[in-house]
Amino acid sequence: MTNIDNLEKQPQVFVSYAIADREAARAIVRGLRSHNLNVWLDDNQLYPRSNWAESMRSAVSASAYFLLLVSKHLVNSHWVSKETEDVLKELQNRDITFLPILLEDCDIPPSLATYQCFDMRSGIEDNLEKLANALRFTAEIDFEKLSPQTFEQLVTDLLQKLGFINLQSESQQSDSGIDAIVEFRHKDPFGAENREVYAVETKFYRDSRADLRTLQQLIGYVKKNPKIDKALLVTNGNLTSVALDWVSDAPKSTGIPIRVVDGTELKRLLLHNTELVSKYFATSLGHA
Missing domain, CATH: 3.40.50.10140 (Toll/interleukin-1 receptor homology (TIR) domain)
Structure with missing residues (x-):
């Protein structure tokens, strides 16, 4: 060739x-x-x-x-x-x-x-x-080749790479409808440490996209838990157009900041963490 x-x-x-x-x-x-x-x-x-x-x-x-x-x-x-x-x-x-x-x-x-x-x-x-x-x-990433469980583990590994601390995993939150509660710490311009706690939901789809109901359920959980500051949804697909519009307005309408990492952004984050690409997509990359 x-x-x-x-x-x-x-x-x-x-x-x-x-x-x-x-x-x-x-x-x-x-x-x-x-x-x-x-x-x-x-x-x-x-x-x-x-x-x-x-x-x-x-x-x-x-x-x-x-x-x-x-x-x-x-x-x-x-x-x-x-x-x-x-x-x-x-x-x-x-x-x-x-x-x-x-x-x-x-x-x-x-x-x-x-x-x-x-x-x-x-x-x-x-x-x-x-x-x-x-x-x-x-370019070799194909999320649909993963199982929902493997996709969830990929997200967990990526969040750790990004500096999040896993406070409570799915097994500890089995009745909550979320996958994890994670913490992120950073310093403000004056050197003081800030602590943000996120409720994380991971959604794996093959033939559909994250919809408004998924987002509202996640926000509802955060509202009931005053120790949680923000919501984070990670999905392999994209949001519906209605869900996208709702996310933009959510901080004002609900008082809860929500961050959505869709499939496109997830690939971009993996650009900086190619060791995870090797780990989870080894077959398609031709590795053992």
């Missing part, structure tokens, strides 16, 4: 960037292509006054991954922060994995603050192989 045949079989990676970062973008594209990845570079985008969200709809429709190069140039483009939210919503609707690539130290826009960046601040060449391997690994 030729390299061209291999490229055609690879999922498409779309690279987006500020115009001042064009050379960095081209270097990343050359490097990823040298690792036999199918990369599409938009050489005509992110000009001032352009409607980014509108132009991206057709350009990314065939892509599995959307890479955004984050730099001072991008951050200082005031119009980007307005367009970014529309683009992220479009990517979610199309089940396209979004991955911000951090090129240098800069203030991350609020619209990107919840996303873990792939760090290339030490240099593009030094990190290309790691990025290529991460994209290649996650």
Whole structure:
């Protein structure tokens, strides 16, 4: 099989960037292509006054991954922060994995603050192989090959990797309708430690999606437990459109913050934890 045949079989990676970062973008594209990845570079985008969200709809429709190069140039483009939210919503609707690539130290826009960046601040060449391997690994992820129990264990392992502390597992909460209660600790700007407790529900679907009832039940549990601060739903699929709208309004309407990690975001998180990809998808990756 030729390299061209291999490229055609690879999922498409779309690279987006500020115009001042064009050379960095081209270097990343050359490097990823040298690792036999199918990369599409938009050489005509992110000009001032352009409607980014509108132009991206057709350009990314065939892509599995959307890479955004984050730099001072991008951050200082005031119009980007307005367009970014529309683009992220479009990517979610199309089940396209979004991955911000951090090129240098800069203030991350609020619209990107919840996303873990792939760090290339030490240099593009030094990190290309790691990025290529991460994209290649996650391209093999197929949640439907897992059993519900295995998917739940994958989520547990990932939460631990992200720094959560498992306080109570499913066996301890057998009558609650949730899978775990976890704790996350972080420091505020003044050095004081903050503690947040989450009620976690893991939902594995084959032919359906997480609906409004699932979310309302999770919120209901949190309301009855004053020691729990937030709700977290992790699913291999996507939310229904009604559920998506409800999640956006939930903090105001219910007083309970809720975080949803759907299948697309779950893949993005696994980009940073490829050892879990090897562990749970070893067969499809061709490992023993």
